[in-house]
Amino acid sequence: MGEEVARFEEEFARYFGMRHGVMANSGSSANLIAVAALFYKKDRPLQRGDEVIVPAISWSTTFHPLQQYGLKLRFVDVELDTLNIDVSKLERALTPRTRMIVVVSILGNPAALDIIQEFARQHDLYLFEDNCESMDAEVAGRKTGTFGHVNTFSFFFSHHISTMEGGIVLTDDEELSHLLRSIRAHGWTRDLPAGSSLFERRSSDHLEAYRFILPGYNVRPMELSGAIGREQLRKLPAMTAERRRNLALFQRLFGGDDRFILQRENGKSSCFSFTIILNPAHNEDLDAVFTALNNADVGFRMITGGCFLRHDVIKYYDYEVVDGGVPNAELAHDRGFFVGNSPQDLSPQIHRLHEVLDRACRKKKL
Numbered sequence: 520m521g522e523e524v525a526r527f528e529e530e531f532a533r534y535f536g537m538r539h540g541v542m543a544n545s546g547s548s549a550n551l552i553a554v555a556a557l558f559y560k561k562d563r564p565l566q567r568g569d570e571v572i573v574p575a576i577s578w579s580t581t582f583h584p585l586q587q588y589g590l591k592l593r594f595v596d597v598e599l600d601t602l603n604i605d606v607s608k609l610e611r612a613l614t615p616r617t618r619m620i621v622v623v624s625i626l627g628n629p630a631a632l633d634i635i636q637e638f639a640r641q642h643d644l645y646l647f648e649d650n651c652e653s654m655d656a657e658v659a660g661r662k663t664g665t666f667g668h669v670n671t672f673s674f675f676f677s678h679h680i681s682t683m684e685g686g687i688v689l690t691d692d693e694e695l696s697h698l699l700r701s702i703r704a705h706g707w708t709r710d711l712p713a714g715s716s717l718f719e720r721r722s723s724d725h726l727e728a729y730r731f732i733l734p735g736y737n738v739r740p741m742e743l744s745g746a747i748g749r750e751q752l753r754k755l756p757a758m759t760a761e762r763r764r765n766l767a768l769f770q771r772l773f774g775g776d777d778r779f780i781l782q783r784e785n786g787k788s789s790c791f792s793f794t795i796i797l798n799p800a801h802n803e804d805l806d807a808v809f810t811a812l813n814n815a816d817v818g819f820r821m822i823t824g825g826c827f828l829r830h831d832v833i834k835y836y837d838y839e840v841v842d843g844g845v846p847n848a849e850l851a852h853d854r855g856f857f858v859g860n861s862p863q864d865l866s867p868q869i870h871r872l873h874e875v876l877d878r879a880c881r882k883k884k885l
């Protein structure tokens with residue numbers, strides 16, 4: 520990690536209009552150090568046993584650092600049409616122990632970030648934006664990944680830009696940026712600027728060279744990833760535009776057809792994927808549809824990680840489910856899938872996807 524990573528951090532933060540960027544070796548690591556940093560703030564640090572409001576659908580490593588730091592999760596269902604957290608349930612998710620909301624914009628589609636930010640402000644909660652799936656999306660006139668106290672992104676191979684593996688945390692808070700830099704690399708002071716409020720420099724260079732102040736990790740990115748990231752970032756606006764052109768065709772072919780529940784765009788999606796839930800009202804045989812997709816050689820997969828509550832790992836978590844259930848997340852888990860988008864003209868592929876699904880899901884009169 521050297522000059523290229525440092526430049527990439529600056530350029531990436533500038534693109535998003537944020538003050539600080541701290542790159543890590545994956546989006547998962549970005550989530551881990553972002554949660555950790557909130558535990559070491561001077562004022563109002565998170566503490567074990569605090570509660571955090573989370574959506575029922577996201578990737579596993581949105582949740583794991585919360586569990587690892589001893590937080591209690593309160594799961595809120597998603598909206599069926601956006602697949603993002605249902606903001607009408609936030610009040611009911613709140614308890615006197617709530618300290619943070621984790622919000623995720625699923626598969627390119629912005630969550631109601633402006634509403635959630637206001638809710639967090641009113642109730643004095645940390646807002647953690649896991650934006651690993653929605654780089655360059657916009658809502659309420661701003662880019663996603665800029666609403667939180669901490670905001671994370673992934674540069675994994677299949678995401679909007681790729682450094683092969685990689686991730687970053689953006690924040691406007693200087694103290695958090697220093698905590699992130701220390702926790703990213705061994706918990707030492709070496710990567711902190713002179714005058715950092717986290718520690719006072721003493722006179723011995725020998726001792727200062729290896730001075731540990733926080734329980735950190737080593738999740739540094741490689742210099743090569745920083746260099747690739749800088750080139751990728753230059754291409755991002757054009758790549759997002761290509762993705763959105765594909766989205767427009769997908770919406771034209773599939774929209775208004777009640778066999779398919781699509782993601783209703785909130786703001787401007789950066790369209791990670793083409794996301795479909797088979798409408799249960801049509802009672803289509805899921806296996807038959809999946810077989811048709813497989814036979815046509817169309818790749819598809821579960822929506823993000825599906826409903827997190829359905830995974831075995833949940834037995835290790837301290838959690839509650841707001842309103843006692845998450846029917847929309849369950850439905851997305853059981854009858855949903857996505858087909859990947861990419862920054863090139865996919866018109867033939869999208870037409871073919873439509874042909875295959877149209878044939879597999881014969882129209883029925885309801």
Ligand SMILES: Cc1ncc(COP(=O)(O)O)c(C=O)c1O
Pocket residue numbers: 545546547548550577578580581623649650651652673674675685686823
């Ligand atoms: C919402 C979300 N958070 C975190 C991650 C983890 O990112 P990474 O694969 O770079 O570790 C992903 C990965 O796809 C994700 O979708």
